[in-house]
Amino acid sequence: MKKQWLLLLTLIGVLILSACSGGSTIPEGEEGSGSGSEPASEGAKEVIYASTSDAVGLSPTMTNDSVSSNVMTQIYENLFERNPETMELEPKLAESYENTDDLTWVIKLKEGITFQDGTPFNAEAVKYSFDKLRDPATGAPRASLLEPLDTVTAIDETTVEIKTKYPYGPLLAALSHSNAAIISPTADEKQDLMQNPVGTGPFKFVSWANGDQIVLEKNADYWDGEVALDKVIFRVVPETSTAISMLQTGEVNFLDALPPEQISRIEGLENVDVSKQEGTPVYYLTFNHSKERNQDPAFRKAVAQAVDRDAFVEKLNGLGVRSDSVLGPKVFGYNESADNAGTAFDPEAAKKLVEENGFADEPIKLLAANRDNFVLMAEIVQAQLTDAGFKVEIEMMEWATFLDTARAGEYDMTFLSWSNVTSDGSEMFYPNFHSDNVGNSNRAQYSDPEFDKLVEASRTTIDQDEREQYLNDANMYMLENDVAVVMYHGLVTSATDKSIKGLKVDPNGQWSLKDVTRE
Amino acid sequence: MALAETVALKEKKREKYIITTIRRLFKNKLAVAGLIIVILQILMAIFAPAITVHDPIKQNLASSELPMFSAGHWLGTDNYGRDVWSRIVYGARISLVVGLIAVSLGLIGGVLLGMLAGYYPKLDAVIMRFVDLLFSFPGILLAMLIIAILGTSLVNVAIAISIWSIPTCARIVRGSVLSIKEKEYIMAMRSMGASDLRIMARHILPNAAAPIIVFATMRMATAILSTASLSYLGLGAQPPTPEWGAMISQGQDFMWTSPHLTIVPGIAIMLTVFAFNVLGDGLRDALDPNMDIQQ
Numbered sequence: 001m002k003k004q005w006l007l008l009l010t011l012i013g014v015l016i017l018s019a020c021s022g023g024s025t026i027p028e029g030e031e032g033s034g035s036g037s038e039p040a041s042e043g044a045k046e047v048i049y050a051s052t053s054d055a056v057g058l059s060p061t062m063t064n065d066s067v068s069s070n071v072m073t074q075i076y077e078n079l080f081e082r083n084p085e086t087m088e089l090e091p092k093l094a095e096s097y098e099n100t101d102d103l104t105w106v107i108k109l110k111e112g113i114t115f116q117d118g119t120p121f122n123a124e125a126v127k128y129s130f131d132k133l134r135d136p137a138t139g140a141p142r143a144s145l146l147e148p149l150d151t152v153t154a155i156d157e158t159t160v161e162i163k164t165k166y167p168y169g170p171l172l173a174a175l176s177h178s179n180a181a182i183i184s185p186t187a188d189e190k191q192d193l194m195q196n197p198v199g200t201g202p203f204k205f206v207s208w209a210n211g212d213q214i215v216l217e218k219n220a221d222y223w224d225g226e227v228a229l230d231k232v233i234f235r236v237v238p239e240t241s242t243a244i245s246m247l248q249t250g251e252v253n254f255l256d257a258l259p260p261e262q263i264s265r266i267e268g269l270e271n272v273d274v275s276k277q278e279g280t281p282v283y284y285l286t287f288n289h290s291k292e293r294n295q296d297p298a299f300r301k302a303v304a305q306a307v308d309r310d311a312f313v314e315k316l317n318g319l320g321v322r323s324d325s326v327l328g329p330k331v332f333g334y335n336e337s338a339d340n341a342g343t344a345f346d347p348e349a350a351k352k353l354v355e356e357n358g359f360a361d362e363p364i365k366l367l368a369a370n371r372d373n374f375v376l377m378a379e380i381v382q383a384q385l386t387d388a389g390f391k392v393e394i395e396m397m398e399w400a401t402f403l404d405t406a407r408a409g410e411y412d413m414t415f416l417s418w419s420n421v422t423s424d425g426s427e428m429f430y431p432n433f434h435s436d437n438v439g440n441s442n443r444a445q446y447s448d449p450e451f452d453k454l455v456e457a458s459r460t461t462i463d464q465d466e467r468e469q470y471l472n473d474a475n476m477y478m479l480e481n482d483v484a485v486v487m488y489h490g491l492v493t494s495a496t497d498k499s500i501k502g503l504k505v506d507p508n509g510q511w512s513l514k515d516v517t518r519e
Numbered sequence: 520m521a522l523a524e525t526v527a528l529k530e531k532k533r534e535k536y537i538i539t540t541i542r543r544l545f546k547n548k549l550a551v552a553g554l555i556i557v558i559l560q561i562l563m564a565i566f567a568p569a570i571t572v573h574d575p576i577k578q579n580l581a582s583s584e585l586p587m588f589s590a591g592h593w594l595g596t597d598n599y600g601r602d603v604w605s606r607i608v609y610g611a612r613i614s615l616v617v618g619l620i621a622v623s624l625g626l627i628g629g630v631l632l633g634m635l636a637g638y639y640p641k642l643d644a645v646i647m648r649f650v651d652l653l654f655s656f657p658g659i660l661l662a663m664l665i666i667a668i669l670g671t672s673l674v675n676v677a678i679a680i681s682i683w684s685i686p687t688c689a690r691i692v693r694g695s696v697l698s699i700k701e702k703e704y705i706m707a708m709r710s711m712g713a714s715d716l717r718i719m720a721r722h723i724l725p726n727a728a729a730p731i732i733v734f735a736t737m738r739m740a741t742a743i744l745s746t747a748s749l750s751y752l753g754l755g756a757q758p759p760t761p762e763w764g765a766m767i768s769q770g771q772d773f774m775w776t777s778p779h780l781t782i783v784p785g786i787a788i789m790l791t792v793f794a795f796n797v798l799g800d801g802l803r804d805a806l807d808p809n810m811d812i813q814q
Binding site: 241259261262264265311312314315370375376378379380382383393394395396398 | 576577578580583598599671753757758759769771772773774775776
């Protein structure tokens with residue numbers, strides 16, 4: 001018996017000893033790999049961005065989602081771009097433009113620019129890009145951007161003439177949309193730009209491991225000054241809280257669209273800078289206007305009165321701006337007077353309306369996408385509507401299914417959002433509320449001839465002051481009739497490692513890494 | 520006279536059987552602990568309105584994310600200012616009811632299929648291949664598939680879990696039926712001209728009860744865990760239902776600021792599943808007629 005104990009003790013002793021010697025070898029290994037990776041991070045200046053999902057593709061023609069456009073913004077460029085400070089449209093690849101009449105836009109292009117594959121950038125490339133986007137055979141998801149175009153003609157090497165079917169005010173805004181970027185015609189004919197993109201931008205494509213990461217490198221021949229970064233990596237990290245931990249340890253350097261419930265944690269990180277600024281995304285509660293009950297103005301008014309938007313915005317930890325206006329402060333067509341023009345929160349009046357009209361008789365199906373802010377909106381609004389006497393059942397859905405269900409109009413009320421890439425009010429009202437788009441992007445199924453007229457006027461007028469007036473009228477019309485209840489206007493946010501300087505997120509949530517440096 | 524004596528004898532025997540089973544069960548300390556937790560949970564579920572002050576779905580945005588042991592909310596409040604204790608208590612109700620429905624439905628289906636397969640050799644191959652088909656899907660995947668077809672709701676979760684319980688139950692019952700069917704007393708019943716239904720319902724089923732009871736108890740644990748998993752994935756309870764899995768899913772965004780929002784429902788699930796599992800284990804040992812020989 002004693003001998004057995006002795007044996008056991010010896011065994012344990014041996015094990016401890018071997019563990020010690022093992023322990024001493026591990027740090028060596030770590031050091032080895034550490035010294036190997038150090039020069040890479042010091043010598044080559046790179047930025048690693050983390051997003052929760054992978055890009056769909058990298059062709060501006062064939063995509064329409066923010067994850068893809070984050071990557072594409074670095075590779076491609078547009079004829080015009082909106083200055084994030086002044087919110088004015090400025091020429092980018094274009095040099096200047098003039099209107100010879102209401103239907104004709106003559107655009108002068110910059111000279112001496114080449115695509116990353118060596119193809120010269122010229123009027124033919126512009127014509128090719130625009131014709132490809134609007135050609136029905138292409139089946140581009142955002143073909144509607146250039147729907148008003150009649151012809152695109154290359155007059156000479158650096159002059160393009162665009163003729164529209166009718167006077168089209170927001171043309172320059174449409175041309176600044178990331179889906180209207182200019183692609184290299186030779187590359188597009190030779191390869192699939194979805195997998196192998198070629199543009200004129202500051203970074204060129206290197207590799208894409210699906211579901212893992214996309215690598216871009218500096219375009220050494222970039223036409224508009226030296227690019228400071230050598231390499232950019234777009235990494236897929238599905239869990240935001242994991243991404244934040246990676247930001248803390250330096251595995252990634254840059255996150256955007258920060259969730260409100262994590263903001264205090266991110267702001268507490270010592271090595272991280274957080275930036276927040278007003279943006280164009282708007283989040284709203286909308287009715288399914290094809291349902292009979294929702295066509296009753298009293299019903300819509302009761303709902304609007306029952307929703308306490310102030311209480312909700314407080315839950316966003318400063319990441320939302322409270323305003324009744326459908327067009328946010330950063331969108332063309334916004335007017336301060338719309339801020340308080342909506343139906344005010346008045347729970348007592350709402351209760352009264354519900355009781356008098358028997359609105360509680362039939363339950364409301366409140367559809368919501370299962371993404372963080374939509375869940376938050378759904379739960380809070382459900383509780384508030386219940387307080388006012390409504391019967392509300394939430395139905396949660398995954399994002400893609402939700403979009404289809406809402407498009408088909410299989411709901412009573414739902415929450416929608418729109419981050420306005422062109423920052424133009426027509427680009428909010430036309431796709432989302434004009435009767436042309438019912439069953440398509442008009443998920444609210446809203447169709448009102450009077451409203452349609454105002455939106456059409458805002459589109460077919462060239463004079464920008466007149467357009468602004470029409471957009472404001474359309475905005476006010478929506479608020480007067482409680483077409484939608486605006487929950488908040490989103491802030492655009494980013495969290496970057498302190499070593500990164502010069503990163504600026506545009507009000508539409510997009511950003512360029514061209515002027516970004518790493519210290 | 521003789522018949523009356525047998526009946527009396529039979530009842531005495533059954534009584535003795537139940538008493539020895541309970542005695543054996545109480546010898547198993549873990550099983551007793553499990554039983555106490557289960558009883559506590561049942562009491563909690565029944566008297567939920569009496570032991571809570573707050574409405575589990577009533578929001579109070581002004582007092583959200585209160586930590587544990589706050590005044591008026593001893594388990595704190597969640598992101599919407601809802602009382603966590605109320606939600607746990609009402610959640611117990613949901614877990615038990617969904618578990619009970621799922622297991623009962625599963626038992627009905629499983630016992631029926633198992634009996635038929637075991638008793639009628641001709642049906643055996645057909646039924647058991649169907650059961651094998653159900654077995655070939657991983658459980659949670661099968662449940663997700665069923666919910667994808669039926670839509671997301673707690674009722675559908677119960678249905679999905681019950682369907683997933685059918686194959687295991689059918690196999691267990693078939694096994695018992697196969698062995699019981701060959702016993703002399705069944706032969707005797709048959710030679711006396713008893714109908715198949717009578718033999719199955721009055722003679723085979725009671726004798727196959729032990730494994731079914733054990734299966735049902737253990738299955739409660741699985742069913743509660745699956746309900747929580749499916750709700751965690753957003754396929755079960757829809758907000759604002761106070762379901763434990765859904766509570767964890769909502770709380771995980773606040774892991775860093777209010778860890779109690781995930782830990783408390785997590786512990787609730789863990790305790791319940793543990794309780795049903797050890798109780799099932801204890802029951803199996805207690806109901807096993809061979810136990811005496813082993814000891």
